[in-house]
Amino acid sequence: MxxxxxxxxxxxxxxxxxxxxxxxxxxxxxxxxxxxxxxxxxxxxxxxxxxxxxxxxxxxxxxxxxxxxxxxxxxxxxxxxxxxxxxxxxxxxxxxxxxxxxxxxxxxxxxxxxxxxxxxxxxxxxxxxxKPKDPEVKCVNTAYSKAVSVDVSLMRMLANKFCSGDKNKKRSQDLTAKDVSSSAYKYYKFHFELDPGKNSKFDCNAVFKSITGKCQGYDSHSIQSQGGAKIDDCGASFSYKITVPDKPKPKPDTVTQHGLQPRKCHTKDQFGSHGDVRGGELSMPRLDVLGSPMTRPN
Known part of the structure; x- marks a missing residue:
């Protein structure tokens, strides 16, 4: 050329x-x-x-x-x-x-x-x-219903943690809420990426603040699961991704009986101890099984 x-x-x-x-x-x-x-x-x-x-x-x-x-x-x-x-x-x-x-x-x-x-x-x-151009921010979705329940303030704390590392080379990092001394969001994973391109003068924290601000959901307690930004003139790029853990499956309410259960017989006195059953009714199940004396074969 x-x-x-x-x-x-x-x-x-x-x-x-x-x-x-x-x-x-x-x-x-x-x-x-x-x-x-x-x-x-x-x-x-x-x-x-x-x-x-x-x-x-x-x-x-x-x-x-x-x-x-x-x-x-x-x-x-x-x-x-x-x-x-x-x-x-x-x-x-x-x-x-x-x-x-x-x-x-x-x-x-x-x-x-x-x-x-x-x-x-x-x-x-x-x-x-x-000054360099402002970053162009894009979110994986714009519908509030697609946002995940994660505080924007937590995302910014995690981004600040990520930005405290080397900003002069391309790198990525996986973080959890524990990395910013939070006990919330157990099993959630937060992935951050940075490519400085040809410009080392950007403000990493400010860029991620712009991303999380635009990708916020209905309120400050929700945010889209992925977002990123590019500085086209410089070739610099930034992104985050939230991995939400699968919800635990509920335990079934029914009890499954496997095979015949052991037979146990009770005497009249044992069974009759139940006050809610009248004594005259104790012979009725037996008659139903054996049949009435008038219908039994000779």
């Missing part, structure tokens, strides 16, 4: 570069400061800016910037100065930090670095409008 930035003249210390802000325009020639280079031996310098999904372009998007093009980097390859729009920025690879350079004159920037490295280079925080 062709790049919109092209080296026109190159000498050991002088560079003229095409500006991506105004296609066809050319930055003035400037002297490369000591300890810096515009043409590293490694091809990574240009590859990381080549294409919309390259690392440099992704980082620029994460900070709300237009497509960027590298101007120079230090010999340790930790710091890159690049051009986005009509402004110059410093990209610190140690923490993916982004700082705007006040001056828009590349000659002045290079001269200041030559005299005092980066210490005296005037910079300023990025403007509020340059």
């Amino acid at each position: 062709a790049r919109s930035i092209t080296s026109i003249t190159s000498s050991p210390k002088v560079l003229t570069i095409t500006s991506p802000a105004k296609k066809g325009s050319v930055l003035p020639s400037f002297t490369i400061p000591p300890g810096w280079t515009s043409s590293p031996l490694s091809p990574v310098y240009h590859e990381e800016w080549d294409g919309p999904d390259s690392e440099g372009q992704t980082i620029a998007r994460c900070h709300g910037l237009q497509p960027g093009k590298p101007v120079m980097e230090d010999n340790e390859a930790w710091t890159t100065i690049f051009l986005s729009g009509n402004k110059f920025y410093i990209w610190d690879r140690m923490d993916d930090g982004m700082i705007e350079i006040v001056s828009q004159d590349i000659c002045e920037i290079a001269r200041t670095i030559s005299e005092s490295e980066l210490r005296e280079l005037a910079t300023k925080p990025k403007e509020e409008g340059d």
Whole structure:
């Protein structure tokens, strides 16, 4: 893929570069400061800016910037100065930090670095409008009737617990209510996932707060079983999943008799001790079985 930035003249210390802000325009020639280079031996310098999904372009998007093009980097390859729009920025690879350079004159920037490295280079925080986009939140369902009975406050406590871990690498974790010192929701499982993408500046707790807020059920005591969020510009993603234990099956009320039961006979006196049975009725079952004396065969 062709790049919109092209080296026109190159000498050991002088560079003229095409500006991506105004296609066809050319930055003035400037002297490369000591300890810096515009043409590293490694091809990574240009590859990381080549294409919309390259690392440099992704980082620029994460900070709300237009497509960027590298101007120079230090010999340790930790710091890159690049051009986005009509402004110059410093990209610190140690923490993916982004700082705007006040001056828009590349000659002045290079001269200041030559005299005092980066210490005296005037910079300023990025403007509020340059913040990354808010995460796009999605829930597995929007119907209140599909929500599970779990307190949103518990979910946020569990999310905070998850976010206290490493946020600079892709990872997942299974938690239970016990992990936040709660005795509720026995046998429930809470699964969390995080992929930082190319941006390490997000607020993990804030993202999960947005997810749990949007995925809340009818009230704060219910929430959808799954939810997640993505920061499209940065490729970062976050998600949770609640596994509800199966309800125990009720025990049957009936008693099943297996086979014939042992026969037990009672005398008249034993049976007659029951006050609710009259003595004259004691012979009736016998007559029913043996038959009436008048109907018995001779």
